Amino acid sequence: MRNFLAILERELKSYFFSPVAYVVLGFFVLATGVAFYTIISWFNNYSMQSMMMAQQYRQMPPAINVNQLAIRPLFGNIAIIALLVVPGLTMRLFAEEKRQGTMELLATSPITNWQITLGKFASALIYYATMLLATGVFVGLLFIYGNPELLPILSGYLGLLLLGGCFIALGLLFSAFTENQIVALASAFFVNLIFVFLGWLGNFTGPTMSKVLGALSPLDHLEDFSKGVIDSTHVIFYLTFIFGGLFLTFVTVESSRWRGAR
Amino acid sequence: MIQVQNLTRYYGRTPAIQGVSFEVEKGEILGFLGPNAAGKTTTMRILTCYLPATSGSAKVAGFDVFNQSMDVRRRIGYLPEQPPLYTDMTVKAYLHFVAKIKGVDPRERKNRVNEVMEKTDITERQDQVIRKLSKGFKQRVGLAQAMVHNPDVLVLDEPTVGLDPNQIIEVRQLIKNLAGNHTIILSTHILPEVEMTCQRAVIISRGRVVAQDTIANMTQQKRGAGRLVLQVDGPAAPVRDKLASVAGVKKVHASSDNRYEVESEAGRDVRRELAQAVVQNGWGLLELRSKDKDFTLEEVFLNLTTEEGGANA
């Protein structure tokens, strides 16, 4: 535990001193802001129109569901943005240790590869959670427009956190493959894109195939969370994905030592 | 303190070291000498539990490097060829981090860090970011890192490589000061480094140990016949004959300037007798020195490493 914390603390500090991490944070918030603005403009138009329609026909204006019409699409957008930026957070984690020779320090210290792997994962997850927290500003603004339900927001964030965990575990794995950060970034990014593609491909296939593809894509498991439903299948999917990624990372780190990779 | 037995390591199908065996006593500084690509780094990486051996065994402080790896790691400090520094951290923060992962008791951490900074003379730099330090200072931080948990054994892989002459002298002095408290293995491809800092040397070439002994024995053995140079103020022929007649002298060459090169029998010190012979005849002894001293170890080294090379080819 002490070793895990030592690794976690060092990585976190390193994030908060790293220009790359701030660029990632900045891009994340900015892109979320743009998405938010787009959704809100559309939402405003929509509610305006429905009000006018209601007046024209002398009816009660229809109940507008902020959760459904603004928050759910916002979360969907955040998921895509996270997918794009998380490799930027994870690329450094192992690649840099190898490049600067500090892996040799860690590997000859009385500390296990699990402690190293988990410490690094946790640091990226905490940094990512901080980024998510920053998007809370936008969600907060929605309370001005309407009366969104709190529960779907919280469960949605839980889903985003789990989803981010998947991207982080994957990025960590690719960082363990190489000592070149750019290679780690590009390969993680590429695999993430495949996941989006899988979900999207589902739209063009039959219902069974669509289900299978959707089940494989981490993005498709988010939907229920943002509806306020915490379904154990989705939670299990995410946790399996995360631990699978972490396990492969552990194996990679362990075996690169056996091979004597430099 | 360290027992290495028949250690072999392959990278793919090529052997990096084969059948390497040696021992290091407690408190000793052992020089691990060999040309580039001899297998020094590979051996050290096995000792520090970074790499597993293909076969053979190694024990540090009685613990097996493979089966009791954590026990070994706690007792070993390692300075790799490239000092393992987090360049975005300050010296102090870095050393605290290393102390933590090396398992230094939290209450002692501060003292330990201060002590190693003192020993390596980096106390004034403790708040500087490592990236901004000179190469010599980085190397000292590397050394401090290796010592922070007060390990029984220090493994230093070419600790003076890439430093300028002044820094080299400083780092060597530093290492010498550590002897006694720690058992040290220091690898190098520089001969004088071994002569200056170590008591004993293992010479490795193409993955095999080709010699191991104390520096004194190693040079003596190879020296076989000792060579001395004398400068004598006196008539050339009688001086030469007189020198040749001294017991233990094998050959005398006269050269210019009243100089004579004397070759003596193996392991026999004839300097006293030579001096006596000269003085008894009323000649002046202007100079008497051993010709071996400056480059014998180099000769040993070259002989061993090239002989082995020939045998392998």
Ligand SMILES: Nc1ncnc2c1ncn2[C@@H]1O[C@H](COP(=O)(O)OP(=O)(O)O)[C@@H](O)[C@H]1O
């Ligand atoms: N990770 C590695 N993969 C493949 N070959 C290696 C690796 N590390 C070292 N070698 C080879 O093993 C031999 C010994 O290398 P090394 O132990 O680094 O020697 P030294 O430290 O004495 O220069 C060299 O021929 C080197 O090319």
Ligand SMILES: [Mg+2]
């Ligand atoms: Mg080397």
